[in-house]
Amino acid sequence: CGVFGMIGVVDAANFVALGLHALQHRGQEAGGIVSYAPEHGFNSARRFGYVRDNFTKHSLMETLPGQLAIGHVRYSTAGSKGAAIRDVQPFFGEFSMGGAAIAHNGNITNADALRRELIERGSIFQSSSDSECIIHLMARSLQRDIPSRMEDALRRVEGAFSVVAMTRTKLIGVRDALGVRPLVLGKVGDGWCLSSETCALDIIGAEYVREIEPGEMVVITEQGVESTRPFRAKSSRFCIFEHVYFSRPDSIIGGRSVYETRRQIGVELAREAAVDADLVCPVPDSGTPAAIGFAHESGIPYGMGIIRNQYMGRTFIEPTEQIRNMGVRLKLNVNRALIRGKRVILVDDSVVRGTTSRKIKEMILDAGAAEVHFRIASPPTAWPCFYGVDTPRREKLLAATMSEDEMREHLGVDSLKFISLDGLYRAAGEAEGRNNACPQYCDACFSGEYPVEPADMIEKGFKL
């Protein structure tokens, strides 16, 4: 998901809409905005579909007045699939000291247990979303102000959270102690904003100030930014898959360009898994920077052998398997004139179920390629993510049930190689590779080493 908040500008909701539009790649199912103006109170709008199709309409935007607003774009991980508008964030609660709205990116790993406890004690849930627990935990807190109630609530929550919240006068940002999901602070004129990624600062002309740190809470008013560290400091475990796929390539994470990391993954891959061929071709768009790096390092020409229809969304994020299956053809087509007779290296970011790779291989062979070699910009995805990326159950992950050789066979390609974990860490700027005693990132979907025990899943029978 993507979160964005803005304080201290006229019609803050318009800024939020633009920010969410720049974060659309983080969630395409639905979006929502809550705003506050003293004379109008809190207002909210939640809609299915793209930001640009909803939050551009004057008739809707004029219902969201005020100098303070937050918003969310949704990509469902926990909670019901397919959709109910009641699951669309931000969530809102009325407390004795006033209202508050929250927007959450991440996934709460003890949400089932919390929900059971809260329902037993009288909470009435409105949605099936894990994030709603935060509002109910806040309602039960005895603290006198909303930021302290949020602290209380988030201390009971396990897993990954980057939260943007608002009261009548404050914009609040929090990251979990491991800093699994991103959150950055920006400044525009007299106003401040919080965003999942820096690409959303660029769109509103905001200046990048800094990242919210793991375990940090910032409370922003018209007077400025106040920072506290309510959560126990641990060494950070940012999601390495943000670098590989999730974030936009024009965003900066930890002072590092996402594009540059992806390009460097291609360089590392070309060193680790060289092969004689005529053409390096990305699976667009997610494989493009790595393919550029691969071509550069190997000296093999780069070409657009697959053309993407720009009017389709990301296939993976379409919620049902059936739509996902059709998606590949709706979205990608082979550039036959370029492919015919060539030995082609295809570079993609990841293999999850293997459906994308299989279809693409067929399309490339149909177009008359002489050989097809897959090079993948992440290690084999053998474990599900429980921290906010929607990987399927373990049985559906190709790499969970097959060796690399079996995967090559299954995909029917001439060769298949994945970048090593160390190669990925080097590409992300860790010259010494992965520190196995204390990994610098979360890489659980590749290594099976979960930095936070996924309590709900273990209760449901998941085996580490």
Ligand code: 5GP
């Ligand atoms: P597959 O067809 O192997 O199940 O999916 C792999 C494709 O899905 C890749 O091309 C990748 O770009 C895309 N993808 C989109 N979202 C995600 C995600 O959340 N996780 C992973 N691993 N891949 C994703």
Ligand code: SF4
């Ligand atoms: Fe990111 Fe993978 Fe960790 Fe999930 S399991 S947070 S996708 S690195």
Ligand code: MG
């Ligand atoms: Mg892709």
